Amino acid sequence: MHGEVKYPEGFSHFDYVNPDAPKGGELRMAVVANGYDSFNPFVARGISAAGVETYLYDTLLASSDDEPFSVYGLIAESIETPEDRSYVIYNLRDGARFHDGEAITAEDVKFSFELLTTEGHPRYRSYYQDISKVTVEGPQRVRFDFSSTVNRELPLIIGQLPILPSHYWAERTFGENGLDKPVGSGPYQIGRFEAGRSVSYQRVEDYWAQDLGVRKGRFNFDTVTYEYYTDDTVALESFRAGNYDFRVESQAKNWATAYTGDAFDTGKITTEAIEHSRPAGMQAFVFNTRREVFKDPAVRKALAYGFDFQWANQNLFFGQYTRTKSYFENSELASSGLPAGRELEILEPYRDQLPEAVFTTEYAPPSTGDGRTMRDNLRDALTQLRAAGYAIEDGTMIKKATGEPLAFEVMLFQKTFERVILPFKNNLEKLGIDVAVRLVDSNQYAERWRTRDFDMTVGVFPQSDSPGNEQRGYWHSSSAKQDATRNLAGVSDPVVDELVEYLIGAPNRDELVQRTRALDRVLLHGHYVIPNWFLASDRIAYWSFLKRPESVPKNGADVNNWWVER
Template sequence: MGGEVRLSRRSLMALGGAAAAAALLPARAFANTPTETKLHGLSAFGELKYPADFSHFGYVNADAPKGGTINFAPPNSTFNQSFLTFNTLNSLVLKGDSPPRTEYCFDSLMVSALDEPDAVYGLLAESVTLSADRNTYTFALRPEARWHDGSPLTAADIVFALKLYKEKGHPNLSQALRWMTDAAAVDAATVRLTFSGEQSSQNILAVAQMPIVSKAYYTANDFEAATMAPPLGSGPYKMGRVSAGQFVEYDRFADYWGRDLPVNRGLYNFDRIRIDFYQNRQAAFEAFKKGDTHFREEFTARVWATGYDFPALTQGRVVKREFPGEKWPDMQAVALNQRRPQFKDVRVRRAIGLCFDFEWTQRTLFYGSYDRAQSNFEKSDYKAEGLPSPQELALLEPFRAELPAEVFGEPPLQPVSDGSGRDRKILGQAVKLLTEAGWKRSGEFFVDDKGERLKVEILAEDDGLVRLFTPWMEKMRTIGIDATIRQVDQAQYEQRQNDYDFDFILLHWSIGATPTEDSLEVLYHSRSATMPGMRNYPGTQSPAVDALVAAAGRAQSRAELTTALKALDRVLRTRLDWIPTYYLANHRVAYWDMFGFVEPKPDYGFPAEILWWFDKERAAKIGKA
């Protein structure tokens, strides 16, 4: 079950000719999108909500006042960004730890709409034109685009930035650009990007949203250097005061060239966005209680259930509430590093997974606030359920000889314990699996043929993870696995993640409502298993998985995408590359009552720091004016 899968001629022929060919041949990107026509936006499946003359997005207050400061704890990050510390201001390379939200200092060709699953609209680009073969995208730039020093942002900057990322950028950037064969400046206001024909429709959406850096700046400065010098930007914010590892401030750029564009109207309302860095969660929570931090999303169930009883909340100065989660797939799971021989056998991975007692954890540690995760695409239509559909079987059949029989049945579910914290039946199943995998009991622990113990080192970066993992570790030791927890600081944690220097690690990952081939490859593709800095923590290397990721990239409709991802989910859940843990349906948020915002929140994002605004009257009432 854990071995390599190979495509054989026999399994391909079992499909019966035409169906197999349809499943494996590449499809044309943007098959439903008009060509040789100037377009104001793009969607993977040609579905745009907003017309060319739209004035602003529907989820914003177009007349929101500007001003005030939000000091917030970022709930998410990208590229090399860290929540706990930073030692560089360059987020666009693998080296170093940078602060979240540096992306607000840069513009991109296009930006996403947060109330659509995959639509992007022009920012630097006024329009985009697709060639007849749908492999070349010509962007007409807005002539008013400017860098913060007043110099024009031109096609030369965009060409330079994309080529730079392809060669030296963070792996999430360079991998998305691998299908780009050429980037050319037709003139100062026109960029032509050419792709190989192997790219998916979603690929250009990722490329069009990449932050653009200055050619002049990075010709004079080393792009790969870890530096605290803020680079030249063009976006709605400019780097303000910075203290390495302590705080960063982003100041709204008053002369921002794009402030009145439809894609920006009603957004970026705070004069200052500040992020403070804390080494542990309790210190960060105390800062919020004192009012130093204004907005906080709570990720610790115990604190949410018992910690919000401080004076500011009981006085009504702080609001505690939940906001709906995004309508996109969510994955929180543990990876066992299959680059290490003891985890290659799926029976070992399954035995370790059986030692996680969700029912006990839910009652004892989570205060009943989480749901049990089963899928790599939880909370979405991409989650596999029931028997495979005929469409799913068309993708899976070529690999029948190599895939476990379970893939073609009901998708596997994680066990339900008796909630005692020591379910003998389930732990007995784990012992049986280890024995079947060839491990033998020698005294207290299982050992291999050489007498080496079955060891698992759990990597953790803070006290909250140690508290979560300790019962899991104890159950592993109960059945004979030599399990330990190693807590390291943020810098070591990031480095060990990037170098795949771990046994057992937890990841929470969201890949968007319309997962792209690039975002899927980061997690699942064989190619990413050997590239430092990717998120294929288990080291998955499977031709079947690779083929299903490619099928998702070839999808020409949402129905085809759903089919491919359901089939992928079946394979991943049977292989148990990722052990699903738990998920939270909503955002648990607390904030000082000094903000205005539009309700309901958009379905595909919740960046409060750019959606909300400072409300002077509310702030005055709570003494925060």
């Protein structure tokens, strides 16, 4: 993205893989969800089976995991782009082919782009909106022209586009194929499956890209299987019993108490907390600002005082987590202190449109540390709510202008989050605020998530070391009113819009950092979320016949680099 790539032309493999890893065996993993009903991950409707996009579809380019944002040829053998990056040309490899033996052509690339940006998930339209024209210049040569020369990451992110076979979809309706096995070009194809309960991927033995530097030492298992569970407690016990092989643990309590017994004492199961340096992004309780109750940022700010992270970390999480204070947590992209230098220069033109606190107050989520108590926090919340036009009458917090009670619902699908939300609910009820907690199944959750049918929910905004076009989908007003975008909070602010576009147009790494910090700071002071917590390591457990490379890249452990050794 900025500067030189790490790996030279013709490199044999990435540094963090074992190029001599043996092929064979099976990797079994678990998914906690109410099943799936589709093998199409590219549309908003339906629930796609785990792993489809990862294993079935190749892209023009492949990223490395030990650089901020560098890409190398996969389907594309070479790339041509001018200094101003006003267009890009991809020259495809002679041997690139789909699973049915058909060659991957420039027409397939154009077809994939047009299909995904017209009939695919809305994120594709937002992500690639600066592409003005696609031209097939030959059987293996395709050109993308851009409407702006400011967006310098376009030549890289077009390379992330999954390439679909035009001949396969010519006779089918995209998005209505359900559980028909699609044709892809990646290292695996769909094998056996039991609708909604399990799905297996079989390694393609003559996979066309298996000896390329971006694939050598990767995708070593003959079979990758996902088993579906509706309850994580059951899934954990199933892992301990040997019914699947690899688990990423997301619950601190489990990590502290559940990984014990003979299999662990004898070394049959290995547990590791592998440190990583990838951005943690933001996990949070997200306010749906499309709802009247959350339109006022002063109200959102006040409600955040009801969440006691310190209590939760000590009593529920065994002290394992750190409070999140940035949308770009665990990276140099995170804002801190007060704006200064170049970041202040970026924000200064918007001073009259931004809260004064952006320039005068360091953002920090409410805390019960340093001698403060929840009583102190609730007192501050009450003061802020009164200033926002609320009052307590007969034990109920009401908006004085309308008499409407302050009430909202928190939508969850993970039962484990109830123990975190219920203390938050109880704290706010002391102020006369009515908080309902609704646990729904994963299918209902997905539908309500897509249609924005919630007041508050738990949301995750993952980030990379090189933020860019995806920020439109998170924060830009153009995504606020669309279903199925990642703009869960409904952020619609002209200053945020301009900062997003400014970030996308960053000409170098230093400027990208400063522009990202400016956006981060404005979002934080918009109080769109109540930040949760993060962990700078991956907690993993696996049966010991699984082996991994000694070298772990900054992005953390990737099981697709592992192998079986019995």
